[in-house]
Amino acid sequence: MSPASPVLHYGLTILEGLKAVRNKNNEALLFRPQDNAKRLSVSAERVCLPSVPEELFMEGLRELIHIDREWIPTAEGASLYIRPFVFATDACIGLRRPEEFMFMIITGPVGKYYSEPLSVKIETAYTRAAKGGVGYSKTGGNYAASLYPAEQANKDGYDQLLWTDGVHHRYIEESGTMNVMFVIDDTLVTPELTDSILAGISRKSVLTLARDWGMKTEERPVEVEEVIETLKNGKMTEAFGVGTAVNIAPIAAISYKDSKRLLPAISTWKTAPKMAAALEGIKRGTTEDKFNWIVKM
Structure with missing residues (x-):
């Protein structure tokens, strides 16, 4: 070459x-x-x-x-x-x-990509992707730009970042190299897709399974303030990343500015463990593949 x-x-x-x-x-x-x-x-x-x-x-x-x-x-x-x-x-x-x-x-x-639940930091200084940019695509530059902020977060004791929008840093977008989901008031909530959020295949699959189970789902803007407030008042009961590399990655703690908020004990969670087991079962052929997602080779 x-x-x-x-x-x-x-x-x-x-x-x-x-x-x-x-x-x-x-x-x-x-x-x-x-x-x-x-x-x-x-x-x-x-x-x-x-x-x-x-x-x-x-x-x-x-x-x-x-x-x-x-x-x-x-x-x-x-x-x-x-x-x-x-x-x-x-x-x-x-x-x-x-x-x-x-x-x-x-x-x-x-x-396994992660062996333990994650501690993440809401990032409000650096930007992963900008409106009108290439954030919705899997291009090399997207990942290169995220390395330095992630490295700084690791030095501060965090496993990953919760990226926010590049305009006001007001809305949650992704977590590290994963899409992110929250269980708020028994509803599975995830940021709606924009041109700065990757359309994850795992994300789409999780939403399909949740709806098939009869669980209420919402794809909408998720404000940083909503995340912090629902953590404070106990309405948020689960938070997890979803992606090919991680499958389902539970988030145990979310930090914003100088405040760290803990999620409820993972032993009390219902959605993420069930989702992880369902996806793993489908992927390994041990449970029914009712959506015909698996290709045998």
């Missing part, structure tokens, strides 16, 4: 993330991979990269899983992480729509 390639200078790269697990019949199971293909195309359009046809995306997954099948771990909670990505390869240092690019998929065995 040329050292003048736009991916090295302008960050012209997009990515996806999904996992493969084995069922009792030694089949490889993938969770909603077609959704990853569709989202990759959304990201491609935003940064002027060509879209990868879904057929090619799926064929690439099948061929690589066939080769790497024995790398799929069998340990509890473990899986084979799969990273499809596209990047510009033109031998040109000029900033323009790339004419040459490469689509690749790599894999690697992984265990």
Whole structure:
């Protein structure tokens, strides 16, 4: 690859993330991979990269899983992480729509992302994504921009950040590299999708399951003040991140400015544990896949 390639200078790269697990019949199971293909195309359009046809995306997954099948771990909670990505390869240092690019998929065995419930900080100084920007797409620059604030939060004893909007830092958007959900007054509440929030596949799946169970859900703006107030008055009973890497990540404490608020003991939670078990069961083929989310390879 040329050292003048736009991916090295302008960050012209997009990515996806999904996992493969084995069922009792030694089949490889993938969770909603077609959704990853569709989202990759959304990201491609935003940064002027060509879209990868879904057929090619799926064929690439099948061929690589066939080769790497024995790398799929069998340990509890473990899986084979799969990273499809596209990047510009033109031998040109000029900033323009790339004419040459490469689509690749790599894999690697992984265990659980978090071993303990999270302590998070509401971030009001740094911005993950701005209105009109690329926050809704999975582009390399999104993640690079979040590293320094996350590192500073880690130094202060936090596991992750709760990102807020880039205009007023008034509304909750995401948590680290996850979508975030709250249980408030027995309602599952999550920030509505905007152009600065990623349309998570796990997020969509959690909302589908909750509605199927008859649970009330709301996708709407979630103000920082609402989060703090409902923590104070006890109306918020659960908070958790959702994403491919983490599945369901319980949040035990939320800090804002100089105040730290604890969620109720996780042993009292109802929604997040049930959701984690349901998703894990579907992904591993041990419970019914009534929505036809699983693809066997």
